[in-house]
Amino acid sequence: MTKSTSTTPGATSNGYRPGLPWRIQRAVATALDRSRGWDRLSLPLAIAVLAGLRDSLRRHNLVDTSTLPTTGSPALPPFDPRVLTERTVDGSYNDLRAPAAGTVGARFGRNVPLSAVSRPTPAEVLEPSPREVSRQLMTRTELIPATSVNALVAPWLQWMIRDWFSHGKSPSDDPWQVELADDDPWPERPMSIMRTPEDPTRPDTSPPRTSVNTCTHWWDASQVYGTTAEQQKEIRTFEGGRLRVEANGMLPTPRSNHATLEEPGFWLGLVPLQTLFTREHNAVCDMLAGEFPHWGDEEVFQRARLVVAALIAKIHTVEWTPAVISHPATVVGMRANWWGLAGERLSRVFGRLSDSEVVSGIPGSPTQDYGVPYSLTEEFTAVYRMHPLVPDLFDLRSHEDDRRYREEPYTLRELAGPESLPILERVPVADFLYSLGTEHPGLVTLHNFPRFLQEFVRPDGRVMDLAAVDVLRHRELGVPRYCEFRRLLRLRAPATFEELTGDPDLARQVSRLYGGDIEKVDLMVGLYAERLPEGFAFSDTAFRIFIVMASRRLNSDRFLTRDFTPAVYTAPGMRWLADNSMASVILRHHPELRPSLRSAPNAFTPWQRSGAGS
Incomplete structure (x- = not known):
């Protein structure tokens, strides 16, 4: 068995130094988590342990890559006083002390020490075969459902990722060449997988491997508003702050490379969300114009963008995440991220009771980077590879009576790519939302990867196995393999395959593929x-x-x-944020869905099916 090469976890410490009570809680939390597991503790103790673990991770697992050699930082626009109250299109000047932090073109950070980040050899990238990992361990024969949530969680996550991160367009030259088994029916031999673009800000290719984000790192709804002035100009009407929407309520076909449907991975599940929050922006504009009739187009647009971006962050924090990780402690913890342990009701009546994020939540608390300039991380992008959430089949039905649009379900292949758009001429967006809301996504587990995504055809005609690509990307970008990854998070690594899976048959499958070496098991x-x-x-x-x-x-x-104040968002904007949820956004623009949503405690949990077919 291969021995671990991990550094001492404490070696990853940054400049963040909490007080003594927090240090004691952190030590106790780590000990309880390792001995019992946070999820097996009583609710109050589990919440306290999670708070301690978060503090430990903040100290040990936020690693700055901007200190590595560079050929220069992303070019910044000149300072404009408007950046004090407006989000910039490229993410600059959010952090006024480090105005390039989080901008388009800034590097991904790390959640593991740089000494653990390799620039792997070709053999380390290609062995064992990513294609065989896909075929033997990922292939779905039947959907394993996540029954506590609805299928809307899958397009929501993909839509969020389009705001958060992208490694950019892969170069077409010198792809990885993956040798195939004799019985593999893949149409080309060997399989070609394009490489992740190199970091253009590094003067050489020495370890550790780094990459840049072609999106802004901030939670700023850039999938709606774009990341360049040209993209933003295209979507705006320049009247009343509003964005372009057709008379039928749908978005115009985009003309720039910001077009959602021109990007690999486009499918119809993204359309309702892009449309919904474009229309939500316009609703906020109408509200602000009514409150402040003397404001011009630019002022209304910028304030509305702030409100919509924060609303999306709120929805993801207190609705999407608690739905997909619905342990009682995580539900409380995620809601506390927004409102603190004081809770939503006290927040609405009294506002903030304290500067403490624990008491009154993070929004409105002091800004904090924990000793490391802000960025999203390579490990964050790695663990968000959750393609098993996506079903292969979609039973599109009417919200009025649950009537199917056709007898057989639509396949994911039929709903993907620009050629799928005519389906929305037959299936209204409200019915598409209803269909997603009343079906289940997949569980993120082995043998549950969408078959269509193992044979995914890009808009340029190239065929990809996304499961093989996901595995290869982790290796290529120097993300540690599973056992080492756990050690670097101060978790115990499994000693055997049976300990890893808890399933003897599955353990044998994984062991056979990795030659009996638990240390070689890929992170995914x-x-x-x-x-x-x-x-x-x-x-x-x-x-x-x-x-x-x-x-x-x-x-x-x-x-x-x-x-996060009325002076920046306006008092009506703050009320809009306090009063709205994913359900209210859906119902504002599709009130016909009220009967289906009326019994759902969260818009990402299963909706009620309509009469005749229920």
Whole structure:
């Protein structure tokens, strides 16, 4: 068995130094988590342990890559006083002390020490075969459902990722060449997988491997508003702050490369969300124009963008995440990220009771980067590879009577790519939302990867196995393999395959593929194989990255902390944020869905099916 090469976890410490009570809680939390598991503790104790684990992760697992040699930082526009109250299109000047932090073109950070980040050899990238990992361990024969949530969670996550991160367009030259088994029916031999673009800001290709984000790192709804002035200009009407929407309520076909449907991975599930929040922006504009009739187009647009971006962050924090990880402690914890342990009711009546994020939540608390300039991380992008959430089949039905649009379900292949758009001429957006809301997604586990995504045809005609690509990307970008990844998060690594999976048959499959060496198990395989905590649709190991990064995206964003005020958002804007949820956004624009949503406690949990077919 290969021995671990991990550094001492404490070696990853940054400049964050909490007080003595927090240090004691952190030590006790780590000990309880290792001995019992946070998810097996009583609710109050589990919440306290999660708070301690988050503090430990903030100290040890936020690693700055901007200190590595560079050929220069992303070019910044000149300072304009408007950046004090407006989000910039490229993400600059959010952090006024480090105005390039989080911008388009800034590097991904890390959640593991740089000494553990390799620039792997070709053999380390290609062995064992990513294609065989896909075929033997990922292939879905029948959907394993996540029954506590509805299928809307899958397009929501993809839509969020389009706001958060992208490694950019892969170069077409010198692809990885994956040798295939004799019985593999793949149409080309060997399989070609394009490489991740190199970091253009590094003067050489020495370790550790780094990459840049072609999106802004901030939670700023850039999938709606674009990341360049040209993209933003295209979507605006320049009247009353509003965005372009056709008379039928749909979005115009985009003309620029910002077009959602021109990007690989487009499918119809993204259309309702893009349309919904474009129309929500316009609703906020109408509200602001009514409150402030003397304001011009630009003022209304910028304030509405702030409100919509914060509303999306709120929905993801207190609705999407608690739905997909619905353990009682995580539900309380995620809601506390927004409102604190004081809770939503006290927040609405009294406002903030304290500067403490624990008492009154992160929005409105002091901005904090925990000693490391803000960025999303490579490990964050790795654990968000959750393609098993996506079903292969979609039973599109009418919200009025549950009537099917056709006898056989639509396949994911039929709903993908620009050629799928005519389906929306037959299936209204409200019915598409209803269909997603009343069906289940997949569980993020082995043998549950969508078959269509193992034979995914890009708009340029290239065929990809996304399961093989996901595995290869982790290796290529120097993300540690599963056992080492756990050690670097101060978790115990499994000693055997049976301990990893808890399933003897599955353990034999994984062991056979990895030649009996548990240390070689890929991160994605380990994440998909491990036991899930109660109510979780994905793994506890992935959750550790969420513990630190979910709150960090709020903590470090000036517009979600110190500038989360009526002076910046306006008092009516703050009320809009307090009063709205995913359900209210859906019902504002599709009130016909009220009967289906009326009994759902959360818009991402299963909706009620309509009369005749229920």
